[in-house]
Amino acid sequence: MVHDMKMLIGGKWVGSGDTIDVKDPLDNTVIDTVPSGTAKDIDAAITAAVEGYKVNRALPVHERISILRKTADIIEANLEDFARTIAMEGSKTIREARKEAARAAQTIMISAEEARRVVGETIPFSSSPGSENRQGYYFRFPIGVIAAITPFNDPLNLVAHKLGPAIAGGNSVVLKPATVTPLSALKLCEAMMEAGLPANILNCVTGYGAKIGDALVTDPRVRMVSFTGGVEAGQEIVRKAGLKKIGMELGSNTPVIVCADCDLDQAVENSVSGAFWAAGQNCIGVQRIYIEKEIYKKFETLFVSRTRQYKVGPKMEEDCDMGPMINEGEAKRIEKWVNDAVAKGARVLVGGTRNGSIYDPTVLADVPAGSTIDKQEAFAPTVNLYPVENLDEAIAKANDVDFGLHAGIFTSSIDKAFKAINEVEVGGIVINDSSDYRIDMMPFGGVKNSGLGREGIKFALQEMTEPRVVCFNL
Numbered sequence: 001m002v003h004d005m006k007m008l009i010g011g012k013w014v015g016s017g018d019t020i021d022v023k024d025p026l027d028n029t030v031i032d033t034v035p036s037g038t039a040k041d042i043d044a045a046i047t048a049a050v051e052g053y054k055v056n057r058a059l060p061v062h063e064r065i066s067i068l069r070k071t072a073d074i075i076e077a078n079l080e081d082f083a084r085t086i087a088m089e090g091s092k093t094i095r096e097a098r099k100e101a102a103r104a105a106q107t108i109m110i111s112a113e114e115a116r117r118v119v120g121e122t123i124p125f126s127s128s129p130g131s132e133n134r135q136g137y138y139f140r141f142p143i144g145v146i147a148a149i150t151p152f153n154d155p156l157n158l159v160a161h162k163l164g165p166a167i168a169g170g171n172s173v174v175l176k177p178a179t180v181t182p183l184s185a186l187k188l189c190e191a192m193m194e195a196g197l198p199a200n201i202l203n204c205v206t207g208y209g210a211k212i213g214d215a216l217v218t219d220p221r222v223r224m225v226s227f228t229g230g231v232e233a234g235q236e237i238v239r240k241a242g243l244k245k246i247g248m249e250l251g252s253n254t255p256v257i258v259c260a261d262c263d264l265d266q267a268v269e270n271s272v273s274g275a276f277w278a279a280g281q282n283c284i285g286v287q288r289i290y291i292e293k294e295i296y297k298k299f300e301t302l303f304v305s306r307t308r309q310y311k312v313g314p315k316m317e318e319d320c321d322m323g324p325m326i327n328e329g330e331a332k333r334i335e336k337w338v339n340d341a342v343a344k345g346a347r348v349l350v351g352g353t354r355n356g357s358i359y360d361p362t363v364l365a366d367v368p369a370g371s372t373i374d375k376q377e378a379f380a381p382t383v384n385l386y387p388v389e390n391l392d393e394a395i396a397k398a399n400d401v402d403f404g405l406h407a408g409i410f411t412s413s414i415d416k417a418f419k420a421i422n423e424v425e426v427g428g429i430v431i432n433d434s435s436d437y438r439i440d441m442m443p444f445g446g447v448k449n450s451g452l453g454r455e456g457i458k459f460a461l462q463e464m465t466e467p468r469v470v471c472f473n474l
Helices: 039-058 061-077 079-089 094-115 157-168 183-194 209-218 231-241 264-280 293-308 328-343 391-398 414-423 457-463
Strands: 007-009 012-014 019-023 030-035 121-123 134-142 145-149 172-176 202-204 222-228 245-249 254-258 286-292 347-350 362-365 382-388 406-410 428-431 465-473
Touching: 007 039, 007 183, 030 079, 030 183, 039 134, 039 145, 039 172, 039 202, 039 209, 061 079, 061 094, 061 157, 061 183, 079 094, 079 183, 094 157, 094 457, 145 157, 145 209, 157 172, 157 183, 157 222, 157 457, 172 209, 183 202, 209 222, 209 231, 222 231, 222 457, 231 245, 245 457, 254 264, 254 391, 264 286, 264 293, 264 382, 264 406, 286 293, 286 391, 293 347, 293 362, 293 382, 328 347, 328 362, 328 382, 382 391, 391 414, 406 414, 414 428, 457 465
Parallel strands: 145 172, 145 222, 172 202, 222 245, 254 286, 254 406, 286 382, 362 382, 406 428
Antiparallel strands: 007 012, 007 202, 019 030, 121 134, 134 465, 347 362
């Protein structure tokens, strides 16, 4: 099954002396190998990208559109192959992987559509005294070489979210995919090259972040770092990157509020799905649920019952609901977090057991305030249930963390919905659905430790381009 994939540097597929085994996290079998890139590979990729930027910024917009459309067509024509790659190298079930592959095709197609909308506007210079004879406008231009660093949990679509707008805007890219899930990213690079993307515009270096990360983010030829990952890594990048643009999506500890007037069955079903999608390794996955006391017991009973129905483990089987975590180390981490919370008084309502890299869907109650699993991002198939007196208490507790990416609220009251909209400190809030809802054209990002800037193609394009003013003295 091993194919020995290569890196893409300067339009060529190249290897290296050392390789990295890409393993299926379910049983640790080797499914492929990729090169273990070095700082020299990064330097070569950036050198190529500098030339690629000159090519892409001069490329007519209609040609960029055509290349992106063809890329989307290639993904759609090979959807099952992409889905199987996503599922085998990562945590997703085959059904979850198919949805990601389809979304990636849509993300690239949206990028093609938005490429024609990178526009400026006229500026009324004569509104300023002394400028009566001046006319002008501004337009947007690409910023140059973009370093794109992507995580394991959406190994195809989150890559598409960086490559699509970067190329649409006329930039070049050096991509560093997650070490444990590089195959989906490489397949997307193959699709873009097959679609006719000129050499040097896109480069992809695989390897360990500790070995090549600094060389990528500190190079002054890189004009923007677009990073999706953990808070600590993000903070380290900010300290090291120097004077360049930074775009970051750093995760969350996502709250959902369940009001007594909601559709209870809908709240349970959507919140269970939101908690355990991709084995909970999801930046907008449900982690904390605040339920008004008058319906708490009923919600808890229904939620636990629905969780018990999950089929876990054999991710390539069509009826599997949840796969393994990305590796056994991560499963052991969340096992420790849960055990620590239990030692301090939390109750395990269902789950709480580990078998290798599989950690069963776990529901906790009576989680002590301030415990790790209460305050930090779990990024695991665990969810905490909390009774609250009212919406005010729920909002206060929802905001009492250092994150703010997404939130959800279930209610039939428009007044309660708008109170949450106005007071919950997040980048996005979903009414009558879990926090785990996103379409690829909407602005996506958070506040506090959840990141800087916004993704979503139109909004990423704004981040990846700059305005240039033109003024005529007539």
